[in-house]
Amino acid sequence: xxxxxxxxxxxxxxxxxxxxxxxxxxxxxxxxxxxxxxxxxxxxxxxxxxxxxxxxxxxxxxxxxxxxxxxxxxxxxxxxxxxxxxxxxxxxxxxxxxxxxxxxxxxxxxxxxxxxxxxxxxxxxxxxxxxxxxxxxxxxxxxxxxxxxxxxxxxxxxxxxxxxxxxxxxxxxxxxxxxxxxxxxxxxxxxxxxxxxxxxxxxxxxxxxxxxxxxxxxxxxxxxxxxxxxxxxxxxxxxxxxxxxxxxxxxxxxxxxxxxxxxxxxxxxxxxxxxxxxxxxxxxxxxxxxxxxxxxxxxxxxxxxxxxxxxxxxxxxxxxxxxxxxxxxxxxxxxxxxxxxxxxxxxxxxxxxxxxxxxxxxxxxxxxxxxxxxxxxxxxxxxxxxxxxxxxxxxxxxxxxxxxxxxxxxxxxxxxxxxxxxxxxxxxxxxxxxxxxxxxxxxxxxxxxxxxxxxxxxxxxxxxxxxxxxxxxxxxxxxxxxxxxxxxxxxxxxxxxxxxxxxxxxxxxxxxxxxxxxxxxxxxx
Numbered sequence: 275x276x277x278x279x280x281x282x283x284x285x286x287x288x289x290x291x292x293x294x295x296x297x298x299x300x301x302x303x304x305x306x307x308x309x310x311x312x313x314x315x316x317x318x319x320x321x322x323x324x325x326x327x328x329x330x331x332x333x334x335x336x337x338x339x340x341x342x343x344x345x346x347x348x349x350x351x352x353x354x355x356x357x358x359x360x361x362x363x364x365x366x367x368x369x370x371x372x373x374x375x376x377x378x379x380x381x382x383x384x385x386x387x388x389x390x391x392x393x394x395x396x397x398x399x400x401x402x403x404x405x406x407x408x409x410x411x412x413x414x415x416x417x418x419x420x421x422x423x424x425x426x427x428x429x430x431x432x433x434x435x436x437x438x439x440x441x442x443x444x445x446x447x448x449x450x451x452x453x454x455x456x457x458x459x460x461x462x463x464x465x466x467x468x469x470x471x472x473x474x475x476x477x478x479x480x481x482x483x484x485x486x487x488x489x490x491x492x493x494x495x496x497x498x499x500x501x502x503x504x505x506x507x508x509x510x511x512x513x514x515x516x517x518x519x520x521x522x523x524x525x526x527x528x529x530x531x532x533x534x535x536x537x538x539x540x541x542x543x544x545x546x547x548x549x550x551x552x553x554x555x556x557x558x559x560x561x562x563x564x565x566x567x568x569x570x571x572x573x574x575x576x577x578x579x580x581x582x583x584x585x586x587x588x589x590x591x592x593x594x595x596x597x598x599x600x601x602x603x604x605x606x607x608x609x610x611x612x613x614x615x616x617x618x619x620x621x622x623x624x625x626x627x628x629x630x631x632x633x634x635x636x637x638x639x640x641x642x643x644x645x646x647x648x649x650x651x652x653x654x655x656x657x658x659x660x661x662x663x664x665x666x667x668x669x670x671x672x673x674x675x676x677x678x679x680x681x682x683x684x685x686x687x688x689x690x691x692x693x694x695x696x697x698x699x700x701x702x703x704x705x706x707x708x709x710x711x712x713x714x715x716x717x718x719x720x721x722x723x724x725x726x727x728x729x730x731x732x733x734x735x736x737x738x739x740x741x742x743x744x745x746x747x748x749x750x751x752x753x754x755x756x757x758x759x760x761x762x763x764x765x766x767x768x769x770x771x772x773x774x775x776x777x778x779x780x781x782x783x784x785x786x787x788x789x790x791x792x793x794x795x796x797x798x799x
Contacts, residue, residue: 281474290316294493299614320488334451336393343448345479346440347384350379350440358373360468365434365461386445387449400416415767415769417765423507425455425510431613440472440473444487456490458470499525502526509761539747540666543580544696545581546699547581547700552592563581563727572617583676620671625648629653631651632650647670657675683711691743692749694739695728732755733756738752738755
């Protein structure tokens with residue numbers, strides 16, 4: 275049952291005077307639920323509770339934290355049809371997508387639990403003392419990773435489960451030993467509340483300290499701003515727009531004690547189509563990319579919004595097939611009228627730029643908030659001259675850039691902003707003969723694909739879902755996969771410390787049986 279209250283630890287609270295509703299984009303009307311925006315006193319209470327919880331939670335064993343994460347997955351599944359129905363109502367997304375995203379959310383939690391049980395993620399390093407070393411003795415120095423403290427996570431609009439309340443940011447922060455305060459996304463506050471109840475039940479069942487998790491509602495930006503500025507908050511996770519992410523980043527760096535903001539923001543995910551792909555598989559790739567561009571109404575951060583290839587008849591054929599195939603696909607509902615309106619504004623603005631030709635534009639009547647897909651084409655020279663054409667249009671939209679030669683393509687790639695992904699279509703021989711293209715693309719992205727589509731992000735230890743600014747605020751980290759845990763920790767060294775008083779991960783006997791770097795060698799000894 276959705277109450278519309280905030281969760282401050284295990285307490286439901288509705289002190290705030292401001293209320294709002296979520297929206298059903300398919301029915302084009304408000305949902306039946308009323309939500310209470312968190313007040314300043316509720317924000318302070320949630321942060322204070324998280325600060326106290328951190329004193330206990332940071333010292334919980336990996337096994338105990340793993341038990342907590344696994345319990346969250348169990349409780350999310352136990353929400354059953356109510357969660358799926360609420361998700362679909364608040365997002366306009368289909369039931370299959372909801373069930374898939376729920377499965378991914380539970381899978382992420384269990385993946386981090388596995389990391390915690392194994393334990394080597396703390397990166398324990400030991401350099402033993404050499405008291406007789408000349409000309410100076412060497413101290414015993416040992417290092418490992420420790421959690422930062424309370425973390426604020428902003429729910430994402432386009433993934434109500436996998437990037438929101440119990441999504442990757444929350445799962446990785448809890449795994450690291452950091453209590454989490456979620457600033458729920460106003461588009462799916464009901465979904466967020468249901469997941470919050472699951473997390474709180476799991477915390478109570480596994481004996482976690484009260485305040486290890488809180489969920490706060492808001493309809494605007496004020497609650498998020500107060501959380502980021504709060505002196506006891508130690509880090510922020512955000513998935514959303516470039517404007518929102520950079521504003522939070524600036525706010526965090528203006529604090530007396532600046533804190534890291536790990537924001538995953540915008541990307542047009544360039545796709546380079548090399549000659550063999552045009553000659554041998556042009557229609558197949560065009561058909562596949564029509565589906566990728568329109569998947570989930572184009573509301574993926576890895577949506578392929580830019581395609582580059584060298585001019586010629588084969589490229590003309592690719593553009594023709596792509597344009598025809600994308601118009602055959604049934605348009606789908608977007609997440610919210612605001613997102614729908616921004617999509618149309620962005621599409622209209624880019625379509626009106628000098629040198630741009632519209633090659634596909636869906637004309638049939640559609641239901642409310644349904645995105646009509648579009649494909650544009652432009653010359654490489656016009657694209658280089660107009661940075662507006664580099665802008666992400668969040669929806670089923672892509673721009674094909676017609677390059678004069680490979681050298682122009684490389685120049686364009688070198689002038690692109692940072693991206694989450696880059697893709698090359700072609701043969702192995704193409705890769706060998708186009709090192710400049712590969713090198714330029716690799717320098718601008720966090721993940722580079724060969725002969726695939728960028729939509730779809732695997733959750734594992736080798737995934738990088740990040741990239742140079744403005745794809746993210748810190749290209750050294752990923753927000754997907756088990757390496758995401760490293761955002762919420764810092765290294766601490768212990769010099770000449772008594773063995774029995776060291777953290778277990780650094781003691782001589784290695785009681786945790788983890789892999790450690792000892793004197794330059796990885797070992798469990």
